[in-house]
Amino acid sequence: MGYRGNMDLVLAIGILLLLVSMCLFQYSILFSIVVLMISFILIKPHRLLEELLLGTRIVLPTTRGRTFFLVERRRGARREYWYGAYLELTDVHYGVPDLDIRTFIGRARTVLEGVMFDPNANYAFIVKRRGEKTRVFLQAIVKDLEKRNLKPRMQNLLTSILKHLKSHGVEARLAKVEEIDEILKFEEVGITRRAFIIILLIGILSLIGLRTNLILHGSTTVIAPDMLLIYALVSILPSAFSRTPHYKIISPLKILLSNEAVYTIPTPYDVYNASKWVHQVFNTSGDFTLILKLRPAPQAVLDAIESKAYKLYEWGQAFDKLKTITRSKRYYTIAERRFKSKERLYIGKAVLISPERAILDQLTEIMQQLNMRFGSTLIKSYVEDIMYGYSSNPKSRDESLFYTYDLIPLSPLTIIPPKEVIGGIVLGEDEYGREVYIDFTKLPNFHGIILGSTGSGKSTLARSLILDLQEQGINSLIIDPLGEYCKLMELIGGIVLDMSTNIIDPLELHGLKPESRAESIAWACSLIFGLMPVQRDILKETIIKMYERREYFTLKEVLEELEKDYGTEVRDLVARIKTAFSLFSSPNTSISEILSELKPITLVYKSPDGTILSEEVSKFVTWMVLDQIYSYMMKEGIVHRPKIAVFIDEGHRLLRLPGEQSIIVRLYRETRKFGFSIITITQVPTDIPTILYELAGFIVVLTGPERYVRSLMSVLRIPEDVAEWLAFNSIGCGAVIRYGDPRPRCVKLRIREEALKTSR
Structure with a gap:
């Protein structure tokens, strides 16, 4: 947090100095140039423009057999680095037939949960199928603000992972990049963007040449915007001659396979912003997936819903309403599935493609209605035996690819195991x-x-x-x-x-009003002994009258007071509570x-x-x-x-x-x-x-x-x-x-x- 805060401060100071240099220009050109140079050093606009124009740098290994890749994310003066490595977990390097993926990944995940406690490290399973063969990869990720910290952290993490996997009977080996390039599907940024940079550079040089010609002929003098043109030229020049390869990732991002607890985002705006973040990091574009889930309803959820007179079919009605927002396939597709009807598990998936603001507004309104009806059950969900898959070749079902445990790799939506409690x-x-x-x-x-x-x-x-x-x-x-x-x-x-002889005094008020204590006792009797509402009211009124008459009394004396009434309801009431109330005779013990x-x-x-x-x-x-x-x-x-x-x-x-x-x-x-x-x-x-x-x-x-x-x-x-x-x-x-x-x-x-x- 300190490093990020310092870099934000440096960036703010650099922008402030840029403005100051413009103000100083009319008083002293020399001072203005010095301040402008300091601003350039602090802001590093050439790096900012390189990212905006060329996209995120993804440094791929060039030596055959290397297994690591590096993602560098720049935001002005701030940088973040993601370092990834791949392990293949299957016992046979070229795949295993008829592999029970759920059991196999369950074993591997159990081991990894004993290792992955770094809040800036995460992992995802990648399952690749081709014909009858199945291969399982593990993508391990570490993140840091300092590039030099990444390699030792990754080495320690991999050493620990390999050691624990081997000790629990799960074989693993480092996977070569050329074996998994189909999973990552990197694509180098084409010449279109570089051509745009060249055109932009030519435009800036033309303006500078025009201004220089006017100044040399005495038609005008040097002004502050001239300094900004030089500033822009120096900023964009490195991008034009940069030989560092920039890539974008074209692999699918909307894949989910989960048999674990999944935390979802409460509003579509949060999902949309998270999706935009992913696209910015990977220089991608396209749709994003919003997973709406209602957990396999335990009795607590059913009680909560039924107590508010809502029915589970309203979940389906909400999806019907969502479908009526727009019928254009260009904007979204909606899929609703129902699993395990006995447990009343509902799950829906919404895929929005370049959604408009109006659609998000209506979707947010529906989400708010669902949250009011189902409470936190939309936030935390459990999904079992549900697999969403992606086929790398839509015309063939022989080859498919799945991500497991996380919604997407390198995403803010991934699940990071909490830190272990120590102490107590x-x-x-x-x-x-x-x-x-x-x-x-x-x-x-x-x-x-x-x-x-x-x-x-x-x-x-x-x-x-x-x-x-x-x-x-x-x-x-x-x-x-x-x-x-x-x-x-x-x-x-x-x-x-011994509670048969040392009964707690149930009539002690402890600051409560007599009416509250009488209501509590009557309600307890109603639930335990099955009293009718009229009997409960009779008991409550009798206890209140006893409080009004005397300062101290027992439940046995309340029973004796009730026995004076010979009404049918009272006789039945006395018969139901007599054994219990008879225990509470003087003296009672104070809590x-x-x-x-x-x-x-x-x-x-x-x-x-x-x-x-x-x-x-x-x-x-x-x-x-x-x-x-x-x-x-x-x-x-x-x-x-x-x-x-x-x-x-x-x-x-x-x-x-x-x-x-x-x-x-x-x-x-x-x-x-x-x-x-x-x-x-x-x-x-x-x-x-x-x-x-x-x-x-x-x-x-x-x-x-x-x-x-x-x-x-x-x-x-x-x-x-x-x-x-x-x-x-x-x-x-x-x-x-x-x-x-x-x-x-x-x-x-x-x-x-x-x-x-x-x-x-």
């Missing part, structure tokens, strides 16, 4: 031996989800996290229906509360007393005699506890680091409630700023509101049977290679998905010894 809690090691961390202080969202089948080690991992958090000064509160954490509490000096403890606390729903609360009562107790936590932390105010982590074990039993209306959804959305982390532990991913997967800062998926892992793929969009890791590895392995990082990390978990000792 060590979860384990990935398949490359690198430590994988979760830093609760740096996560944009503190909340998490732990998924795993029966016996996969979910509770053991949670116990290990509790110990790690305690060392970092973050306390823990565990909602533990089956008492699996009691031994851990004994080991670390924590507190165990503030529990959270003020500086020790881990586990809330057990299992009494010493082995009696377990029923599922409905457990849900109600959990709701009351979470609601009290929410109210308490709102009263405490905003903090900037996590203070307490709330672990909810058996989440599939306790949180099986309607999505948007659940207390857990509210907690995941709103509690980060209050310093609370909610970590849900469950074995049935569909039994918790699916929107939690969008709100969680991290998700840990543990190993399980193949059928179980396949069920996770439909919820979390886990790639095939990660699914195989989860299905065929032993207990102690898992995958970590972090907020903002589209790459699930395969991990061998590092469990603390104390957590293993306290397992049941």
